[in-house]
Amino acid sequence: MxxxxxxxxxxxxxxxPELLASKLRDSGPVHKVTLPDGMPAWLVTGNQEVRQALSDPNLVRSIEAASPDLHKYLxxxxxxxxxxxxxxxxxxxxHTRMRKVVSKxxxxRRIERLRPRIQEITDELLExxxxxGEADLVAALALPLPIAVICELLGVPYADREEFEQYAETITGINASSTHEEVIAAGQWFDKYTTQLVESRRRRPGDDLISAMLAAMDEEARLTxxxxxxxxxLLLAAGFETTVNLIANGLLALLRHPEAMAVVRDDRRLLHTAIEEILRYDSPVSSITYRFAAAPVKIGDVEIPAGDHVALSPPMANYDPAKVSRPAEFDITRSPNPHVSFGHxxxxxIGAPLARLEGEVAFGTxxxxxPGLALAVPPEKLTWKPSFIVHRLDSLPVTFDPARR
Structure with missing residues (x-):
């Protein structure tokens, strides 16, 4: 390129999405860009075109298909x-073989069984x-809840969670706030840690996801x-990030639309459609990268040469007026909701049902x-993590009516 x-x-x-649209030269669904880390890419922004790209067998994940000049960015x-x-x-x-094992x-059923424990953790965090009468809801709830849930699901000891969080933050800050050396070091830590976890479960299987994965392997779907x-x-480091942002971004959306918050508070039947609208309105994922054209690919009217990098913008796809009416409006009753925040x-x-469940429990609680929940600062004072991959608030300070001790 x-x-x-x-x-x-x-x-x-x-x-x-509105600011990104203003930066691009035209309103088409595919744009030639340079990403913040310097990597050249075709950025796909149309809803239908993002779905097409995510379904095209000629857009692959293998770096072997990437042009050699892209390897330094990978x-x-x-x-x-x-x-x-x-x-x-x-x-x-x-991919089919691996996903079969993890899906089994x-x-x-395993996810729904977690509901009482997710509620218990949420109550313990908020107590x-x-x-x-005041709190930072990122530090108090949005961050520790998904970490606690994924760690319990995989059997990570409570004492290890702080170190796990530190290295996971390094991984999810890739291409923005983490250096290449820091990311590699974090990967080495995770390599040693996951080796210990897997060996422990092989010796002593338990009621955890790693033990279930080991039991799910058969001759057709084995993993090295x-x-x-x-x-x-992947489940440890990336498994909590979407949920952190779903909870934090969702609370912010409700706080900025108090009439919607009041409606959901009065009618919990709307919580499911409200969560889908939160996912659309402020996507937890800012961009999907690392797809390469194994052969020339046509997306929309644009011919993308073999070897080129294709990146996708869920936020812009979620605001595409060709698919979404009144895209800038926060509508908790929107149905159907064609967002692509969990991909396509x-x-x-694979963790979308768990993220939705954690969001449902967190918002409801x-x-x-x-009561009386409100932002403690003007919205323009809020800041975000320096990443173009994920969209995570640094903090969410709020006030509310204090509970009697």
């Missing part, structure tokens, strides 16, 4: 990063702040040791136990 006529993009617009997909053999970076048939372990460890890493096609987020 000739970068001379590409639109250079900074981090800030990626989480803001970060988590580079050969320096040891845990790359997971389903997110795999193409069929390897990560069942809807210390309820008498105070590296594939197993890589998929455990074979790589649709906050609405129940924090």
């Amino acid at each position: 000739d970068a001379r006529d590409a639109v250079p993009l900074e981090i800030e617009p990626f989480g803001n 970060g988590l997909a580079s050969s320096d990063f040891v845990l790359t053999r997971h389903m997110l970076f795999a193409d069929p048939p390897d 372990a990560f069942t809807p 210390p702040v309820l008498p105070l 040791d590296l594939e197993l460890r890589s998929n455990v890493f 096609g074979i790589h649709f987020c 906050v609405l129940d136990r924090m």
